[in-house]
Amino acid sequence: MSAPLLQLSDVTVRYPVGAAGLFGRRRSVVHAVEQVSLSVAAGEIVALVGESGCGKSTVARTIAGVQRVSGGQVCFEGTDLARLTGSALQPYRRAIQLVHQDPYDSLDPRMTVRSIVSEGLRIHRVPRGDRDAVVRRALERVGLSPARWVLDRFPHELSGGQRQRVAIAAAVALTPRLLVADEPVSMLDVSVRASVLNLIDDLRSDGLGVLFITHDLASAVVLADRIAVMYFGRIVEEGPARQVLHRPGHPYTRALLSAMPSPDPSVRTRPAVVRGERPDALNPPPGCAFGSRCPVAQPECAAQIPPLSTVAAGQRVACVVASAGNEG
Incomplete structure (x- = not known):
């Protein structure tokens, strides 16, 4: 069996909070993610499921390289990204793309669709003469066809579903190998969620691995090959989607x-x-x-x-x- 595209091993993220105080008193620490291990293969969709505040988005930011880990490994194609900094991370920033939850906030309202999708190409130094063709292909790949219909529009001129497709197009334009989709349909009307989920499912035909992060277990069951359930910063169950659906263990x-x-x-x-209530992240319990x-x-x-x-x-x-x- 080939090595997974992404392999998280005992990933831990803790945040210091509050002032250090007088006499060097120790700051409090939020236990955001604790010893999370997870893998995603090329062409596979893995859903990370849990309620708001359980640490899912922190895992997403860690994979994307915008959040440092406190411990563990974030291995992409065998390279531990947690050990890389600065320019050494640049090739992986293109290979791993993050799609955010809110298409209303993630797109710059002052930029046209053409500029939004080509921005990543500019950052990663794709030749200017090649960008327009890449942008058009990406837009049509995500179902915004013909591309000329949306190229010069601004985000406020598009529906919520179209905005999220533009966000996905901006990621796909960079030909990533891993897509981290953080609650990509939670801000959309129910009537358009299915079409965006179908799009994400279709992208796997390109060999793209997908980590689909959601609080909606129903969406995860429909879309994912495997499901990992997260509670209070830890994965409490993982397995094939149909198995978790029909024989949940936790x-x-x-x-x-x-x-x-x-x-x-x-x-x-x-x-x-x-x-009852969730435990205090500043003072986690010693047991489950x-x-x-x-x-x-x-x-x-x-x-x-x-x-x-x-x-x-x-x-x-x-x-x-x-x-x-x-x-x-």
Whole structure:
């Protein structure tokens, strides 16, 4: 088996917050991401799923090279990007492209579509004479065809779905090998989400690897080959999408799935009630972060952080109850 395009190994990100104070007192630390390991292969779509504030976007920024890690490795095609700085990162900034959540904020309102899509080409020194053809191909690749219809328009003249396609075109124009899509449809109307998801799915035919970051498990199940579920900075479950859908192992994953609407309107579902509050990121608990909210928590859950353990072929769960059930 060939090496993955992207391999995260025990990636940890912690932020110091607040003033240092008098007499050299230590600053508080936010535990944003803890020991995240994840891989994406060429032509594969992996979904990173979790509620807002769980650390998904921090993972995205880490991969894109705009957030330094506190520990672990971010390996792209075998090179640990976490060890690179400055100009050494430049080739990888082109190979890894980040699509942001909000197409209304990510596009400069003073620039035309032509300028927006060609900006990255200018930064990466694509010859001026080649840029227009590349821009047109990229726009048509994402379904904005004919390209001449949008080239000289400004973002405010486009719909939300068209704006997000422009953002994706700006990434695709650089012929990346990995696309990190951070909540790419969450700001769009439901009526246009499917078309953007179909576009992302279609891009894999170019051999593009995709990390699809979302809080919407339903979108992840439809789009992804594999799903990783994140809670409080840690991955608590990962596996093939259909396997996670039909046989979720972690109580948090089951709670997320219970909130998914049924495609059959005659079937009434009752979302699981997750009681309590998330732990404090400044003072994380010594054991499982979901333990205080978990309906099946055991005494040992409060004492240790469970590792990801294999419960089925290709499926791993960070839960002592799920692991014990699998052993039995």
